[in-house]
Amino acid sequence: MAIATDYSDARSLPQSSSGGEDYTHYRIVKAKYPARFFGTLFAAFVIVVTLQSILTNPKWGWSVFAEWFFAAPVLAGLARTLLLTALATVLGFALGTALALARVSKSPLLGGLSWAYIWLLRSIPLIVLLLILNNLGYLYATVRIGVPYTDILFAEYPTISILSPFAAALIGLSLNQAAFSSEIIRGGILSVDQGQLEAAAALGLPRTRQAFRIILPQAMRTILPTGFNEIISLAKGTSMVYVLALPELFYTVQVIYRRNLEVVPLLMVATVWYLIIMTVLSVGQYYIERYFAKGALRNAPVSLFGPTLRRLFGAPILARPQIEPASLVSSHGQLPPLPKTGAQRETFGQWRAPGWVKIHGVSKSFGQLKVLDNIRLDIKAGSVTAILGPSGSGKSTLLRTINHLERVDDGFITVDGELVGYRKSGRTLYELKEKDILKRRAEVGMVFQSFNLFPHLTVLENIIEAPVSLKRLSRPEAINLACDLLARVGLGDKTNTYPRQLSGGQQQRVAIARALALRPKVLLFDEPTSALDPELVGEVLDVIKELARSGTTLIIVTHEIGFAREVADTVIFMDAGKIVETGSPDQILNRPANARTAEFLAKVL
Template sequence: MSLASDFAGLPTRAHSTPPTRDFSRYRIVPARYPARTIGTVFAVVVIFAIANSVLSNPRWGWDVFAEWFFSEPVLAGLGRTLLLTLFGTVLGFLLGTGLALARVSGSPLLASLSWAYVWLFRSIPLIVLLLILNNLGYLYSTVWLGIPFTEITFASWSTTQFITPFFAAVLGLTLHAGAFSSEIVRGGILSVDQGQHEAAAALGLPRRRQFSRIVLPQAMRTILPNGFNEIILLAKGTSQVYILALPELFYTIQIIYRRNLEVIPLLMVATVWYLVILSVLSFVQHHIERYYSRGALRNPPPSLIGLALARLGRSRDAAAARRTEAALAQAGSYQAGSSAVAAPSLASLQRSGGEIRISNVSKSFGPLKVLDDVSLVLRPGSVTAIIGQSGSGKSTLLRSINHLERVDEGFIAIDGELIGYRQDGDTLYELKEREILKRRVDVGMVFQSFNLFPHLTAIENVIEAPLSVRGVSREQALAEARELLARVGLADKVDAYPRQLSGGQQQRVAIARALALKPKVLLFDEPTSALDPELVNEVLDVIKELARSGTTLVIVTHEIGFAREVADEVVFMEAGRILEVGPPARVFAEPDHPRTREFLAKVL
């Protein structure tokens, strides 16, 4: 049985294309959220009530607070607190990183030693550890440096003189932080995909370079939130060194209020200073996380670290490296496209698709304008291939069709209906997200990197949307999912997890998942760019069968041979603009625009 006859048996939905409507004269009213307004008013009332209570009650002793907040003893104690936090953080994370590397090393003995350390020092309360270190002279009268298990000694000191209260505090905080930070760093290392380690090793990078340049920058996204939590706990944990009679911030405050009996005002002095420390750490964390979010977000916000590096000229090197990688990836895609093998022609399946009307659409990410006054009409049931160099706006235009990207100007309608807005007379009201989700089910999408749910099997991936969106019974959803997976050649993989499938198999599961909702329009975002060349054909064959089904297909692709064979219309984009539209025979053989001719000369 051919794929054509298989797809012909699927349930179809009849759609009548409404008359074309011009939305350019309508006024857009942003969506309103009454619950947010109520919550905001409630928050304002609570904040005002708390502020009024604190500021109007004379028993808080704000005059005493003001007298001691910047006093010399308090600032000296604050300095010791900051110094203890700095030493504990730096030494603790250095120790923790070493322990984490030992834990994931190939040495069972080293890993066991690391585990034992973490188990021991996470179990001992910090205050107990500080007392043990402060009384270490009872166990060992001297501390010496020499060769173990011999009589050779280079130097020795009296333990009670060597381990001062400050040294005991730094050592205790370091040992305590090292145990917790070890697990934080280890978790970050394990969060990096194994393929990253293998790719770095294949390039011949030294192990240290693999860790510092490949593993650690990606692990930092996981390490940072928990790591800063540990630093904040460490900053507050310095208050426990009062047990050593070390005059840090909290111990200094205790001494003062025992003399003047102004307990609450002095405790507020300590509280506010701890709040200042926390706020500074939170600010630093925010910008470090922004810096390490590069590559994880489509439109990352600027960070102070990134701006500083840009001023030093380091960002120019990174931009050059990114341009080189993009050029290499583009060249690889072109090579893959040139090796595509045509599938046999099959009969049309006569499935009804939807009309897509794109009117004067513009979209910017910060200062970068990725779509510039784009207008296009795609007929129902047509197959459109969008081509162009990387960064030309192809994927952004595709994502705008189903409102995954909200356009800045213009409109996109499917069968005369806007996905993101509701019409009321001459006014367009922006829809809330739950309403957009309901309209979006008529527009299926197959992503470039598959985006399968890794914790669900193939069949669970396919049935998830019909169960929760369409309200289909589980029995019906399972039956249709098995049928779809069989028609894309994966009848024997229904219970396999995505990690157990090849790239081509994962992409075919993604196609089956999109088809399960029986959409009017199906969008493909470079469906073969992440595949091995040997796996490209199996995915292209499925798309070719879908092209004869009557569903409206929009395909962003670098596979020029595939676009020539399957598409009814080819769109060439450059710098966010559509430069040329036409049938494949004309666009590929006799393009009108000189930039199209230049592009095709490089890829054909």
């Protein structure tokens, strides 16, 4: 069956010089959406009718509104509302942050106390809480400062003289706000990927810095929308303090309209002031969200007033300063010469002697599943060890036990004879406190499968964060080192770029530079190419090859058999949590002694 096609009109179409049609001068007609057009007309009609009704109806009392809008009593009440909102926001969110951190802490008693507070305060209506605080003097006539459960007393005050209506209102609003904000903050903390916490811990960052520099800034993107809802609710909720006869905005308006009986105009005074407060808070929310969105998007959100300011002043306001690597190196001087241990160790210098890793009978289980079973290894300083095996064989878990990201159930691991997570006394191991573990962990760098770069920090900030916070280097020294490392991994022009603006291979190279910035004794790679497209694998493997030639102790979990054959001194094959076979690349990959090793290699080669 033939399909008839009419090409008779083709001659009338303009032709390009190459014989094809020339589409460059065609007129483009946009698609029409009748429903959208009529919807716009309807919205405009509603707006016009509403404004006409409000502005022309004399019963709205706009002359009375104008008389009282800037009246001294109203402004005094407005000032008290703003003061209560600001103070209760700061105190409520500060206490809410502490409650949220308590909820996610590992102390069951502290977490339970935090949960009980939140449960109680969310259950009590705000008006009831305010009345209880206002009558606290009935329950406790005096406030005593001294040593509990003794007769030692430093001072004593009547409760009624301390707890004024304003103080009661502020305490009540803050306590109520803390209960709700704590759950908002906890939700934000839980929204941050666990890999971010692991990356911060692997770098040896102190727990406080992990929380306030890494986790909370990322959590803010989740916290801010609902957090500002709470602040706006708080600003309106201050009207509840009328039960304490405290003359804030709404109470002041009530007093006035009870005297002059102009109810609607005075309510409009309060309404318009509340609208102004909410508008200012909404604009503030937009810019704060925009600030914390840095690094989360490839292109930053557009500024509300940026185009206008650029037209007026000709330059962006509060532009982020850009750091030029070349100027940094020249202004801070060159890095000191890097010690070399051979002719091939010129691309990556060795800042400290490589570490010797010994794994003594390590076992690890997750519930009933035994992931590591009596692992014993001796990894020589300066060697390159590749760990192969099927998924679920325990390779990554073994790697994570070396820097104590995973606690072992039995056995222990040493780096240069020192335990990473424990202190040995006789035949007993005492686990170190977290701050001591972090210090030792910084000597064992780690590059993660999913990069785990901090998305809210630039490439440069990612690299200098740990050396500066751990006081290994001054900030100028750290910046200079970071620029040098970025140049060595081929990313010298990416200092001011955010991770999300990089390809996967570039992100992994930045992760390698970040790990190297701490000058570790041992460098761990957890399947560094498995999250990359095949085209990007080569650029990461090239960097690792240079590291292998530099003399750094490398332990690499990988599925890249050819790479392991080329760079490794030792190849380890694992299966079902056990080391099945260990030997040179030639021996393991070409002449495996174990049948399970041969079976695995037959499938992947």
